[in-house]
Amino acid sequence: xxxxxVTRVTLDRHVLASSLTxxxxxxxxxxxxxxxxxxxxxxxxxxxxxxxxxxxHFQVGVEGERILHAGDTFFEPGNETISRFDAMHEGVTFLGxxxxxxxxxxxxxxxxxxxxx
Numbered sequence: 001x002x003x004x005x006v007t008r009v010t011l012d013r014h015v016l017a018s019s020l021t022x023x024x025x026x027x028x029x030x031x032x033x034x035x036x037x038x039x040x041x042x043x044x045x046x047x048x049x050x051x052x053x054x055x056x057h058f059q060v061g062v063e064g065e066r067i068l069h070a071g072d073t074f075f076e077p078g079n080e081t082i083s084r085f086d087a088m089h090e091g092v093t094f095l096g097x098x099x100x101x102x103x104x105x106x107x108x109x110x111x112x113x114x115x116x117x
Contacts, residue, residue, distance in 0.1 A: 012073040016046060016099075020078075023102035029095055032056070032087040040083050042113035043106065046099050047076040054092035059084040081113045 029052070032038070051068050058074055059065040061081050067088070068074055076082050078099075098106040 011050075012048075012075065014046075014048075014075045017078075020046070020099070021101050022099045023104075024100045026098040026100060026106050027095060028098065028106075029093065031093040032085075032091060034087055034089055034091040036091075037084075037086040039110060040081050040112055041085075041108050041110050042081050043076060043078055043098070043108055044104065045078040045101070045106070047078075047096050048099075049074050049076070049094050049096040052093045052095060054090045055088045056092045056094075057084045057086040057088065058082075079113050 032054075051070050051072050051074075053070050055067055055069045057065055058068050059082070060076065061083060065084060074094075100106060
């Protein structure tokens with residue numbers, strides 16, 4: 001079998017709210033020390049990410065929990081509770097892409113997201 005010089009694999013796909021207007025994307029490298037469990041939180045916009053090293057317990061709302069390892073992707077919907085993003089015994093480093101409307105700063109608020117009205 002001949003090796004292809006370029007391969008492309010779709011790792012993840014998510015549908016965004018039709019009303020979302022993205023003016024900027026902020027990319028962050030974030031590290032969480034081994035065993036740290038930050039607790040429930042939410043963001044003011046969607047966040048896409050990929051684990052660079054280590055692993056986490058990951059859960060959005062009441063969906064099933066997953067364990068993410070290096071190379072795994074994740075999606076945190078804006079204004080929804082992220083129940084768990086807890087570093088495991090080796091800690092975790094990940095890249096996060098924060099999608100933002102004009103003039104907005106990426107925000108992380110601890111606790112449950114407000115109920116949609």
